[in-house]
Amino acid sequence: MAQAIPIRKNSPLKASCHQCSLSNLCLPLAIEENELERLEDIVLQGRIFNRGEHIFDQSTPFRSCFAVKSGSIKTSIITEGGEEQVTGFFMPGELVGLDSMSGETYACTAKALERTSVCEFPIEKLEELTGKMPELQHHMYHLMSQEIQNSHQLAMLLSKNTAEERIAALLLSLSSRFQRRRLSPTNFSLPMARNDIANFLGLAVETVSRVFTRFQNQGLIRARGREVELLDVEALQTVTREFSRQGFQ
Amino acid sequence: MAQAIPIRKNSPLKASCHQCSLSNLCLPLAIEENELERLEDIVLQGRIFNRGEHIFDQSTPFRSCFAVKSGSIKTSIITEGGEEQVTGFFMPGELVGLDSMSGETYACTAKALERTSVCEFPIEKLEELTGKMPELQHHMYHLMSQEIQNSHQLAMLLSKNTAEERIAALLLSLSSRFQRRRLSPTNFSLPMARNDIANFLGLAVETVSRVFTRFQNQGLIRARGREVELLDVEALQTVTREFSRQGFQ
């Protein structure tokens, strides 16, 4: 079966960050063009995960950080009681696993929300490389610090804001992240289920659903299933008024 | 006035991490004895802040991270609306400012909760040093990663746990941090006001107050003002049952 699909036989497995469209978002961002190959030397590029597959599992040995190349990832912690807490959503260009660099094992589980391609950075090699490349080290600090801030913003959202404010903030966060990738900031498809949104934002699914319809009735958004259109970004920003305007990721 | 207090005139201002009792908690933890002086070369030791004084202010130029030597620090974010969100409490041996390494300015304000002494690590020198010392770099990654995890734990606490569970978790967190310093884990003085606890945990002050008295009536703690005695640690741990047992900091 199958017509002959051109397979790049003997194609070098060596990564090509040079050609990656995300090089201005990902780790290469910090590196001079001529040093890029040092990063390419350590990265394992292009592993594919289908929807629902785990990139790594909480409590298994920590080996690598992963950059999302395409698709999207959800990270979550499972408590002893078996409860899940979604800790983040990761889009192309973003680095997953930074919260695991303090132990021998992964601190959370990372799951592909759709068919997802990732680049793997073995942590030992990455650390070795950042030791030699001050800019790359600086960028790692930057990313980790950013993640701390994001998490603080989330904590703030959870402790001080209403359901509407939380959801508006999430929509705006996604919007700006799509925009960074030069995709439409007002017309996109949510990679995650309502359930994940609810869990992430500390709400019940029913509440998320109700807020979506309320926003829709107010003409702020148009939503059918996972397809979302932001009709009034200004108004959404106003909803988050009491809250730090810049969103949380 | 004053009998002659022996002042170490001409005492070198150079720090002595060697002699610091916190060297097993602080950055020196990662370093071989014989390399310690490289850290001592860059640290500015022993700056004192009185209760209420700011170690640094949100939005001012980011220059340094600070290790708490004695006393304690509260970090908080001020939103545009002027609302405060407490993002953390820092005790001796802990490093403040890691959330600011992604920008030109401090991401939060750090305030001394009591008379507090800190060691200052100018960020440029620190980055330069971690570039040369793999163990120190690894330790920085470790600390930052830890802070991400802490923040995730806090987010979880805020989104999934009751007032009682949150407060029990905070008390146990403080307890274990006192224990690390070889102080009593059951008998200590809270460095922060009820207000700060409430803000940090996303509760109203009144709720914090009520839970304290409830815990007291149940014989779990004895509290008078800021003096706290944990009478039944087991029971407190049970209160946090549904929640990650290890606390959040």
Add this chain to the structure above:
DNA sequence: GTACGAAGTTGATATGGATCAATTTGGACG
């Protein structure tokens, strides 16, 4: 010691969102 403002406690009431329950929609698969 006394005065005064800040911090903490206690009580009464209101409410946003959880929970429970029922229904509808949607997507995967035979």
Add this chain to the structure above:
DNA sequence: CGTCCAAATTGATCCATATCAACTTCGTAC
């Protein structure tokens, strides 16, 4: 193309905690 199960929506009720209000305690200054 219908079947089946998961996801999403909608409605009704309940509850933990916020809010409002009054009072007490504490710490500091005079």
